[in-house]
Amino acid sequence: MIKTNFSNSKLIINKHEFNECYQRIKDELKHNYMFGWHQYLLANHDDLISEINQINTELQGYAKNMVVIGIGGSYLGSYAINEALNNGYHQEYQLIFLGQNLDSDYFNNVLAFCEENDFVLNVISKSGNTLEPSLAYELIKELMIKKYTYEGFKKRIIITTDAQEGCLRDECLKHDLKSLIINNDIGGRYSVFTSVGLLPLAFVNINIKELLLGAQAASKCYYTKDVNDAFYYALIRNNEYLNDKKVEALIVYNPYLRGLIEWYKQLFAESEGKNKKGLLPIGMVYSTDLHSLGQFVQEGTPMLFETNITFKSNNDISLKNFINNDALAYLSKYDLEDVNKIVNSSVIKAHYEIGNINNYVLALNELNEYNLAYLMTFMMYSCAYSASLLAVDPFNQPGVEVYKKEIKELL
């Protein structure tokens, strides 16, 4: 499902070493409680799908807009998938994200939108006490009760939180609100295929069954099989890191994958970035950023390698009838996608052969629910392996607590 090209790698490892290392790390992960997403992805979730579809039928009856309150892993997955697959100018159902920042201009815009348009609300937070989403919920709740009455508010909200504990669970009990459960053994950045991501994605008509099938197929491949690309990719990343290439740039050729870049950045940065270790994950959208960071990549401080995500778009544009300009006549034999692909090949060649920048490729044949979920699951396994190779826990984030403590003191 993913065609990889790792030929730029200088990693040397024999089959025996590979297997030994792979088994050791799989074993470590198996004993980590927060590796629960692995079992989750392998399991059948028809009941959850039914439950979500039922909730959505009701919610879609109220509005075409869903405000999603969440930060970090509570929104980045659904944000990424919605943007990648619903990139259309004519999108019927929309997600509006809130509680992922504290900016008053942004809050004012969303609140104004909510005054003027019908909407439903999904609040997503495990603990229920993270500052940004808590504040957002207070502001939106007040507006909803004013706009829809207390009974109307109760119909239009669903809360996704811990099964037993926390402010949001209390809120569900107090007001008798609909809720979904966040699994205890799955961390935020690995939660996109749980209720956290599935409910908002179902609202915007993403086929969540296909998502789960893609994630399940990848899950079967990237942990259970003896030889697998996800572990090999982790080894390659680790080799780059040991060779002082401390930055990985995820390269996409489609601007609607900016959300995927943001999801990828959280996944790897939070999983690897501890004990003074880890690759810094950045992202670029080419060809746009060739006219920005491109100069630095080609000739600047040699500190990075590139991983390219490629696929063939379904909505191509033939250039045959468009080009009336002699200077561009040489393009008229192509479709636009061909040109984009040729730029991709040219850039890899220029960066590798002339710039000495290693380039890896993760190619999908097309972008759809199944393949995108497959790719994201590939990344989740790779990330868990990669962090384990650095001897850090892929599933905790002690550094995030440091500034939260400072905030509490200052407030």
Add this chain to the structure above:
Amino acid sequence: MIKTNFSNSKLIINKHEFNECYQRIKDELKHNYMFGWHQYLLANHDDLISEINQINTELQGYAKNMVVIGIGGSYLGSYAINEALNNGYHQEYQLIFLGQNLDSDYFNNVLAFCEENDFVLNVISKSGNTLEPSLAYELIKELMIKKYTYEGFKKRIIITTDAQEGCLRDECLKHDLKSLIINNDIGGRYSVFTSVGLLPLAFVNINIKELLLGAQAASKCYYTKDVNDAFYYALIRNNEYLNDKKVEALIVYNPYLRGLIEWYKQLFAESEGKNKKGLLPIGMVYSTDLHSLGQFVQEGTPMLFETNITFKSNNDISLKNFINNDALAYLSKYDLEDVNKIVNSSVIKAHYEIGNINNYVLALNELNEYNLAYLMTFMMYSCAYSASLLAVDPFNQPGVEVYKKEIKELL
């Protein structure tokens, strides 16, 4: 106009060394032909403002949407300023950018929008032969002639290009099109305050006179004055670079400054990233990205320092009447902006005192045309100084040509 805080720096330099270095580098720049933007920013541009206002009055009569075709320096400046200052949900006039990528989904969406809505067109390219904007122009031109007739097309387009040479100048002559001139001695990434940026910004009702006044005031300060923060900031960046902090993260607390981050990345990456040198510029929007890259910044590979852009928003939200939740009662004495500022201070403290990450601050009192232009001009001077300290030419981009050559061969 910019209140700086560089107290985290360990740079030691005496007045004499500072002056000697500053004079040497100013002298080098003075002899660089492409430093033309310095003289440009000091000059009076009332005639250009009148010309642009006149053109705009006509264009605004035709449509509320302007398609802007351009890539790199031809669009990033206007994109950044429009997003920062017109961040409203109720924006009357809009810019739609095209020709900054080759993605067929993106093209299809813009073309569909153009079929269904009235628009005018500004094509911006010095040479007129860059692949992406050339292709975009061909596709939009065909659509415009079909939609508006040939005469209607001619009324709705303005071309910004070289005074004498190139395909677009030929196009102006052939069809007798309105045009603005791109100065020969100003490179794309330093061109935001020329006709390149001013025309689209005037279309969306940005006060371009105030922009030029802010840029002029900064220009008077950051080159002519004996002691100035722009040069000091360049020295500090250089000191970080020499101490193996090879990544600068520009930190903003307002999501509408993402465009400014993109503009900053091009400015510094293309100016510094050559001869295997330069700081890698990245950007983060806090508090959003504290739940993403934050873990890496706090505890990951120690390779970066942070530069914070702060200002006070005009559209604050009082939390006094909103907080009905006991767990959040401690917030009710604040406005939302206070909370955002407290997070800013907490993060700087956590990153510096615990994470050992140097933090610098560039503070504006509020965000408006004058101050934003002042800040961007500060960055342009700092960038020219900083590249000069690395002994590279701040105004060329040889690496961008490398992949263009590969593309030509493959096409």
